[in-house]
Amino acid sequence: MSDDLLSRIAAVVGPNGLLTAASDMAPYLEDERGLYHGRARAVVRPGSTIEVAEIVRLCHERGVGIVPQGGNTGLCGAATPDATGAQILLSLSRMNTLRAIDPVNFTMTVDAGVVLQTVQETADKAGCLFPLNFGAQGSCLIGGAIATNAGGAGVLRYGNTRDLVMGLEVVLPDGRIWDGMRALRKDNTGYDLKQLFIGSEGTLGIITGAVLKLFPKPKDIATAFCALSNLDSALSLLARARAATGDLVSAFELMPRIVLEITTTHVSGAADPFGEPYPWYVLIELSSSCSDGTLQNSLEDFLGAAMEDGEVVDAVLASSSEQRRGLWRIREGIPEAQSREGGSIKHDISVPISSVPAFIRRATSAAEAALPGVRVLAYGHLGDGNLHFNLSQPIGADKEAYLAEYVRLNHVVHDIVVDMQGSISAEHGIGQLKKEELAHYKAPLELDLMRRIKDVFDPNGMMNPGKVLL
Ligand code: FAD
Ligand code: MLT
Numbered sequence: 286m287s288d289d290l291l292s293r294i295a296a297v298v299g300p301n302g303l304l305t306a307a308s309d310m311a312p313y314l315e316d317e318r319g320l321y322h323g324r325a326r327a328v329v330r331p332g333s334t335i336e337v338a339e340i341v342r343l344c345h346e347r348g349v350g351i352v353p354q355g356g357n358t359g360l361c362g363a364a365t366p367d368a369t370g371a372q373i374l375l376s377l378s379r380m381n382t383l384r385a386i387d388p389v390n391f392t393m394t395v396d397a398g399v400v401l402q403t404v405q406e407t408a409d410k411a412g413c414l415f416p417l418n419f420g421a422q423g424s425c426l427i428g429g430a431i432a433t434n435a436g437g438a439g440v441l442r443y444g445n446t447r448d449l450v451m452g453l454e455v456v457l458p459d460g461r462i463w464d465g466m467r468a469l470r471k472d473n474t475g476y477d478l479k480q481l482f483i484g485s486e487g488t489l490g491i492i493t494g495a496v497l498k499l500f501p502k503p504k505d506i507a508t509a510f511c512a513l514s515n516l517d518s519a520l521s522l523l524a525r526a527r528a529a530t531g532d533l534v535s536a537f538e539l540m541p542r543i544v545l546e547i548t549t550t551h552v553s554g555a556a557d558p559f560g561e562p563y564p565w566y567v568l569i570e571l572s573s574s575c576s577d578g579t580l581q582n583s584l585e586d587f588l589g590a591a592m593e594d595g596e597v598v599d600a601v602l603a604s605s606s607e608q609r610r611g612l613w614r615i616r617e618g619i620p621e622a623q624s625r626e627g628g629s630i631k632h633d634i635s636v637p638i639s640s641v642p643a644f645i646r647r648a649t650s651a652a653e654a655a656l657p658g659v660r661v662l663a664y665g666h667l668g669d670g671n672l673h674f675n676l677s678q679p680i681g682a683d684k685e686a687y688l689a690e691y692v693r694l695n696h697v698v699h700d701i702v703v704d705m706q707g708s709i710s711a712e713h714g715i716g717q718l719k720k721e722e723l724a725h726y727k728a729p730l731e732l733d734l735m736r737r738i739k740d741v742f743d744p745n746g747m748m749n750p751g752k753v754l755l
């Protein structure tokens with residue numbers, strides 16, 4: 286890359302928008318999990334869509350690869366450049382304008398660099414709900430969540446990010462700007478182009494703006510942490526909760542005993558709600574936009590019935606928002622607690638909801654046989670059939686030696702996932718971490734179609750090179 290490019294970029298973004306010193310660039314060049322360390326010629330932080338387009342055009346002319354980055358919280362190394370130092374890292378973090386909110390149309394229009402939690406809080410102030418929520422919401426950017434089609438705890442009620450985006454503005458790999466910022470609930474004018482960019486992990490273009498779908502704000506919320514007699518009870522409890530509440534379940538998160546052990550050890554504010562240990566737990570949340578305050582009673586009623594039938598052994602119902610936050614702290618603290626337990630080999634999988642218990646039993650036996658002493662943390666979004674089947678290193682094992690088993694253990698688990706008609710990446714994407722797994726498990730026809738789509742948008746392979754597709 287010539288210095289001429291950097292001086293042209295500096296002229297576009299100004300002195301605050303271009304970082305070249307190693308110490309300034311360092312936080313952008315390592316991924317959230319510390320698995321990937323990249324290099325870049327420069328970190329560029331444009332302040333507007335026009336500036337993004339100008340930078341992309343300059344890089345396009347010179348054949349320079351671009352790695353888009355949001356909050357750098359992704360879990361697959363998708364926002365980390367390679368080791369060549371030839372690529373530009375383009376951070377959206379300065380593009381953080383809330384462009385408009387329309388509570389009558391139930392939409393919000395934002396720059397891609399707005400923090401997800403700011404989107405949620407802005408919706409809340411306007412009497413609405415933006416339902417996307419997960420542990421990284423305080424630091425991930427809405428553009429990054431869109432580019433990974435993030436899921437989280439509200440999917441069973443409101444859908445994935447894909448279901449929450451109505452319009453997009455995208456800078457294409459040649460620098461042209463696609464204005465797809467429609468705020469329409471119905472639009473059947475041919476192919477739905479925005480859906481190609483959602484979940485494309487920066488490989489087809491740079492998302493600079495979005496029109497987001499809002500919902501009525503919940504006025505009544507009821508939360509319970511339940512101890513279960515056995516794993517299969519989780520499924521009957523989910524069905525019972527949906528039927529008993531007129532489908533008002535907005536979270537249904539499964540956790541095994543080990544989660545309580547590690548979160549209460551490592552996460553401040555996480556405490557075991559019960560006096561004795563149980564094998565499985567479920568965090569249930571109900572929410573309604575009616576303010577008649579009946580949810581707590583419904584929750585008590587169906588949990589009472591579930592206890593009589595032996596599905597639930599014990600339950601704690603949150604009686605204040607502080608208590609509710611404490612219960613969520615256990616669930617949201619899992620990634621932090623697990624990282625403190627040493628090496629973690631993650632599997633972000635989905636199977637049909639009805640197959641979850643069978644999957645957990647099969648995959649647990651297989652993982653324990655493949656690596657004696659491995660600690661299985663099978664937890665997550667049961668209401669979506671999405672489990673984080675994460676394997677923590679055996680106690681006392683060497684972290685590097687354990688992580689060297691990553692691919693072997695991935696195959697042990699993913700073979701079972703595929704055999705049970707599941708997905709090897711339910712919500713975190715592919716990035717660099719799973720691109721070999723994708724090539725191994727995805728049907729050749731689907732891979733061929735994906736490559737052809739990539740070629741249409743980015744024939745020179747300049748947009749997030751080396752990610753998703755081999
Ligand atoms: P980054 O990490 O910066 O980037 C992610 C990808 O998007 C990269 O490929 C990047 O190139 C691309 N990208 C970023 N911005 C743009 C843009 N504007 N245009 C084009 N491409 C772009 N995910 C879930 O789905 N569900 C969960 O429950 C969940 N929980 C999490 C909990 C924790 C504690 C953490 C750390 C992560 C969790 N995640 C979860 C992972 C989730 O994928 C990311 O947190 C989030 O979606 C990524 O947003 P980001 O802004 O940090 O993107
Ligand atoms: C979660 O739901 O906690 C994250 O998606 C899982 C993870 O960090 O593996």
Ligand code: ZN
Pocket residue numbers: 436437665666673712
């Ligand atoms: Zn998750």
